[in-house]
Amino acid sequence: MIEHIGPQLFNGLVLGAFYAIVALGLSLIMNLTGTINMAHGSFMTLAGYLAFTMVSRGTSFWFALIAAPLIAVIVGVIVERTLVRPLYKREPFYSLLMTFGLSLMAEEIYRLIWGPNGVPFSPPHALDGAASLGFMVFPTFRIFIVVVLIVAIVALALFLTRTRFGLRLRAAVQDSEMIAALGTNTQVLYAVNFGLGIFLAGIAGVLAAGMLGLSPTSGNNLLMPAFVTVIIGGMGSLFGSIVGGLLIGIAISLTTLFIPAASEVSMYILMAVVLMVRPRGLFGEEGIFG
Amino acid sequence: MRIWAKACWIMSSDPGDSTTTKPLLALDGVYTNYGKIRILRDVSMSVGRGEVVALLGLNGAGKTTTLRSILGLTPPRAGTVRYDGHDVTGWPAYKIARLGVGYVPEGRRMFKDLSTLENLQLAENARGGEWTIARVFEHLPKLNELRGRKSGRLSGGEQEMLAIGRALVSNPRLLLVDEPSQGLGPLIVEDVYRILTELKKTGHSILLVEQNALLALRIADRAYVLDSGRVVHSGPAAELAADQNRIRTLMGLEIKV
Numbered sequence: 001m002i003e004h005i006g007p008q009l010f011n012g013l014v015l016g017a018f019y020a021i022v023a024l025g026l027s028l029i030m031n032l033t034g035t036i037n038m039a040h041g042s043f044m045t046l047a048g049y050l051a052f053t054m055v056s057r058g059t060s061f062w063f064a065l066i067a068a069p070l071i072a073v074i075v076g077v078i079v080e081r082t083l084v085r086p087l088y089k090r091e092p093f094y095s096l097l098m099t100f101g102l103s104l105m106a107e108e109i110y111r112l113i114w115g116p117n118g119v120p121f122s123p124p125h126a127l128d129g130a131a132s133l134g135f136m137v138f139p140t141f142r143i144f145i146v147v148v149l150i151v152a153i154v155a156l157a158l159f160l161t162r163t164r165f166g167l168r169l170r171a172a173v174q175d176s177e178m179i180a181a182l183g184t185n186t187q188v189l190y191a192v193n194f195g196l197g198i199f200l201a202g203i204a205g206v207l208a209a210g211m212l213g214l215s216p217t218s219g220n221n222l223l224m225p226a227f228v229t230v231i232i233g234g235m236g237s238l239f240g241s242i243v244g245g246l247l248i249g250i251a252i253s254l255t256t257l258f259i260p261a262a263s264e265v266s267m268y269i270l271m272a273v274v275l276m277v278r279p280r281g282l283f284g285e286e287g288i289f290g
Numbered sequence: 291m292r293i294w295a296k297a298c299w300i301m302s303s304d305p306g307d308s309t310t311t312k313p314l315l316a317l318d319g320v321y322t323n324y325g326k327i328r329i330l331r332d333v334s335m336s337v338g339r340g341e342v343v344a345l346l347g348l349n350g351a352g353k354t355t356t357l358r359s360i361l362g363l364t365p366p367r368a369g370t371v372r373y374d375g376h377d378v379t380g381w382p383a384y385k386i387a388r389l390g391v392g393y394v395p396e397g398r399r400m401f402k403d404l405s406t407l408e409n410l411q412l413a414e415n416a417r418g419g420e421w422t423i424a425r426v427f428e429h430l431p432k433l434n435e436l437r438g439r440k441s442g443r444l445s446g447g448e449q450e451m452l453a454i455g456r457a458l459v460s461n462p463r464l465l466l467v468d469e470p471s472q473g474l475g476p477l478i479v480e481d482v483y484r485i486l487t488e489l490k491k492t493g494h495s496i497l498l499v500e501q502n503a504l505l506a507l508r509i510a511d512r513a514y515v516l517d518s519g520r521v522v523h524s525g526p527a528a529e530l531a532a533d534q535n536r537i538r539t540l541m542g543l544e545i546k547v
Contacts, residue, residue, distance in 0.1 A: 164411070171401045171412050178399045181361055182413045183387035183460055 006136050008257045009250060014142045014211070016249020017149040021204045022222055023229035023241035024156065025197030031173045031236055032193050034092045035084060039099040040226070042106035043198045044205030044219030047072040049114050051206040052121045052214055061124040065148075069202025076198030077191050085190070103220060110216040118215040145207045152203055153242060156196070160238075169193055173236075225252075228267050232274045234284025243282060312375070313338045314464055314495050315360065320369035322352075322359045329355040330519045333369070337464060342486075342496045344510035344527055346503045348541060351516040353499040354396055357466045360497070361393055362386045374463065388415060392462030396469045396499075398449040402442025406433055409441050409452055410459050419461030426455040430485075447478035454485060465489065468499045483509060503541055507531040515540045 051068035087095040127141040160166035233240025248267045255266035313336035322330040358364040362383040427434035471479040500506035510527035
């Protein structure tokens with residue numbers, strides 16, 4: 001049993017990185033516009049299916065890894081501009097219902113196009129096999145996933161802290177009216193921010209397709225843990241989303257090892273414990289990236 | 291009332307001003323609501339080039355709403371707002387700001403998690419002009435010392451300076467300044483008004499909202515008094531400052547002598 005703890009911790013880390021990146025996208029969108037994007041998982045699935053179609057028609061996996069999320073971003077920004085934007089002035093409940101409806105429609109559309117069952121999507125041969133990290137041997141694809149997701153998170157952090165646009169985004173989260181009064185077109189901020197969230201979801205969607213499988217509901221299956229991640233990490237904190245995701249991933253994988261029946265429920269127990277100690281979540285009081 | 295306001299503007303405008311005869315900012319018959327509640331009723335006023343105009347009145351008279359109507363944050367339901375030859379009524383706020391309208395809001399509205407420097411960087415734009423961040427630091431050296439500090443941790447006076455500096459970085463021709471003395475000690479208020487006086491001398495137009503009427507009248511050329519969303523008085527600032535009984539009737543108990 002003990003010898004399984006290492007690999008299982010690593011699996012938890014991979015799973016947690018997925019939760020973190022999906023939760024980051026949700027948080028970005030929620031922090032700026034108050035929109036709870038229930039369709040976030042659908043954009044993951046979309047990117048996964050797009051990559052599947054590209055690769056099965058001979059496109060390279062590496063190209064699909066970037067192109068599929070970008071197409072999902074275009075769809076996402078169109079959805080934001082036409083369907084979500086008119087609801088910004090209303091209570092968050094309206095956009096929640098709107099995006100929930102979208103996710104149901106998307107699921108059916110995926111069923112029509114790609115069929116009701118899962119489709120096989122395997123990573124490229126270059127990522128087959130296993131690699132030794134010195135102390136232990138891990139599947140190469142999973143190591144690749146962790147590296148890509150870490151790069152994505154670091155890139156996001158640099159974008160938010162080191163660029164003019166990122167500065168405006170962070171300011172708009174605090175006071176979007178004042179940032180408009182200083183001459184910034186907030187509608188552009190909203191659209192780019194939404195696209196950014198979808199891009200993260202899209203990358204996760206392609207990678208998850210290769211590891212967890214691809215079906216019309218596969219993205220939505222990651223959505224619930226991602227919401228729990230946001231709550232554990234603390235609403236409003238992107239750093240919290242990262243920590244929360246990793247905690248849940250590790251909690252689930254370790255529970256799977258010791259009490260398999262309780263693996264599903266472990267994240268809710270974790271959430272309950274965190275909320276009892278800190279009702280705002282772990283980093284709920286902090287600003288974005290400190 | 292509208293005719294009176296216009297007459298006042300004509301009387302006070304400098305006949306030697308050859309660049310243009312039109313004021314920089316002109317409101318004409320503006321009505322503004324918050325939801326279903328009407329705040330401004332038939333407000334007409336103007337600010338000339340290089341002019342400092344005080345906008346006085348009690349709490350809830352509609353002073354802040356007037357500024358918000360000008361900037362498009364709360365667009366008017368009726369009437370027009372003209373700025374520098376453009377009819378900006380109904381424009382989004384960012385477009386009006388980009389025409390050169392700087393906003394120093396009530397309560398400062400710092401981006402409190404951002405540093406002093408970052409607050410200034412937010413207001414930089416493509417318009418360019420004499421005001422740069424370096425120049426703001428030169429004029430307000432205290433801000434330079436605090437450039438790396440989160441603005442939420444600055445004192446009220448420092449925040450007010452930063453709010454003014456932030457507005458200046460966008461190189462505005464018109465400054466909308468809302469209650470700059472609010473919550474500040476007398477010495478800091480002197481500092482703030484010294485800066486506003488300097489800005490006046492360098493040709494900036496300022497629309498200055500204040501509850502402390504005498505303070506604002508000291509630097510203003512003209513004044514308007516609002517009551518329940520209507521302009522109830524307009525005229526030269528010196529005239530109003532000299533007639534304290536008139537201020538007392540217009541502004542009730544708020545007079546601070």
